[in-house]
Amino acid sequence: MSKLSILAAKTSFKLLSLVGRGGSMPGTIALKVDPDSLSKLRFRGPVILVTGTNGKTSTANMISSLFEKAGRKVVSNRKGDNLKAGITSALLQNTKSDGTVDADVVVLEVDELNVRHILPFIPVSVLVVNNFFRDQLDRAREMEQLIESIENVLPDFKGTLVLNGNDPNTVRLALKAPDVSAMYFGLGRTPYSFTQSKEAxxxxxxxxxxxxxxxxxxxxxxxxxxxxxxCGFETPEFDVQLNQIDLNRQTFDYKGHRFxxxxxxxxxxxxxxxxxxVLEKYNLPLSAFEKMLKDAPHPxxxxxxxxxxxxxxxLNLVKNPTGANEVMKVIERDGTKKAIVIVLNDHEQDGTDVSWIYDTQFEKFMNPQTAAVICSGxxxxxxALRMYYGNFQSDLSVESSIERAVNKALEKSDTVYVVATYTALLPSRKAIMKELNV
Incomplete structure (x- = not known):
């Protein structure tokens, strides 16, 4: 392992921290010094990658906390820097001079397109895949191309695949990985299941x-x-299945326990x-899972x-129709008076193609309980045009300032939902905190 790349990462991290910066820059510098930095690292415990279109940040953070509650030392990229440079940065900052990552367990959130840049170069024990949906077509391309980019690095993978058994797009990965063991998670029929789908x-x-x-x-x-x-390709038998789902109380059953x-x-x-x-894979106690839920990280x-x-x-991040539709369902279940702020940006990180808003069911909140919708970004x-085409009948307006949009929404209702794309998320969060003075 190049000691120089480790030193470069650690030094740049300290210097950047002094000016309130950091992120992936230390990893970028280290990879310039030694492009093979990742492949030279040594690990003393399992390495778990988490990827997928929606939910990878929350899932990776919960897995990290799960192991911590079980008494393990964990290194992870909790801040969400999930590209190669960010992952390199997170690892090298926690690497000893001999190239050993100082952790019992490493948990890494990985952008779907970057799996091919990470999986072949470090000894991955488990690859967790939540789902695959259409997302940011200008960056991620068609979903089929994205999945194939992962399939192409699976033939040599010898770890464990943890796959969403209810998603045919993740289940198919096992077909391309002859040397892996696969574990599947999912849900049976619930009170919220339906037989005909009009969703994207x-x-x-x-x-x-x-x-x-x-x-x-x-x-x-x-x-x-x-x-x-x-040909008989089908939903596999689940290794883990949640039961008695109650979305109003946010509860579920597993192995006779109510969580x-x-x-x-x-x-x-x-x-x-x-x-x-993952808990079952590593025989961790359910008590660690329960403790994790009570003190769960909240991205x-x-x-x-x-x-x-x-x-x-x-506040909720939205970035594609499937994830946005699930947020709409959460808003729909709130039957009280509310105002909604939608901040839609089209920068590179957001995706410059915003046509996905026409596959999102914003109509779910278009009812008398929604006093106003303020559009920004x-x-x-x-x-605003999407709201017009959806036949929204109440107060609809456009505000160039996110702060003003949040302020206006709070004037309309005591309950406000703010949905924002990637680059709008942090500005929206700051505007909310400023307006509420929290």
Missing amino acids: SEGKFCPRCNTKLEYEYYQYSHIGKFHCPG QGPYEGMYSMYNYAAVLT AGRNERFKKENKEVV TRAGDM
């Missing part, structure tokens, strides 16, 4: 024979119980199931709540 869906055809898949039920999008009438999660939405149940599958902008006196603002006009 990508899992329509069998990856083995290209026959149209048939579904017994859907949970959301193309997530559900499926089978191929042509309450900190996050809302059906997609959160799948995140919990993924974490429990910024993932159903993040800000309260002051009688005012409450809920670089594509605020496009968002």
Whole structure:
């Protein structure tokens, strides 16, 4: 291992910290010094990668906390720097001079397109895949191309795949990995399941024979119980299945125990199931999972709540139609009076193609309980037009200032939902904190 690259990463991290910066820069510098930095690292425990379109940040953070509650020392990229430079930065900052990462367990969130740059170069024990949905077409390309980029590095993988068994797009990965063991998580039929789907869906055809898949039920999008009438490709038997799902109370059953999660939405149940599958893989106690839930990490902008006196603002990241639709369902379940701020940007990190807003069911909150919708961001006009086409009947306006948009929403209602794209998330969070003075 190049001691120079380790020193470069640690030194740059300290210097950048002094000026309140950091992120992936130390990793970028280290890779300039030694492009093979990752492949030269040594690990004394399991390495777990978490990827997928939606939920990877929450899932990776929960897995990290799970191991910590079980008494293990964990290194992870909790701040979400999930590209190669950010991952290199997180590892080298915690690496000894002999090249050994100082951790019992390493948990890394990895951007889907970057799996091919990470998996072949470090000794990955487990690859967790939550789901695959259409997302940022200008950057991630068609979903089929994205999945193939991961499939191409799986033939030599000899670890364990932890896959969402209700998503045919993740289940198919096991077909390309002859030397792996696979574990599957999922949900059976729930009170929220439905037999006909009108949501944006990508899992329509069998990856083995290209026959149209048939579904017994859907949970959301193309997530559900499926089978191929042509070749028999189907939802596998689950190693971990959650039962008695109650989305209003955010509770579920597993192995005779009742748990309450900190996050809302059906997609959160799948995140919990993924974490429990890792727990089963490493024979960790359920008590560690329960402790993790009670002190769960709450990634910024993932159903993040800000309260002051009688005012409450809920902030959510949206970036694609499937994830946005799940946020819409959360808002829909709130039957109280509310105002909504939508901040739509089209910078490179957001995705310059914003056509996905027409596959998002914003109509779910278009009812008398929604007093106002305020649109902001670089594509605020496009968002307002989407509201108009959705036949929103109440107060609709455009505000160039996010702070003014939040302020206006708080004037309209004591309960406000703010949904924002990537580059709008931090400015929205700052605006909320400023307006509530928290």
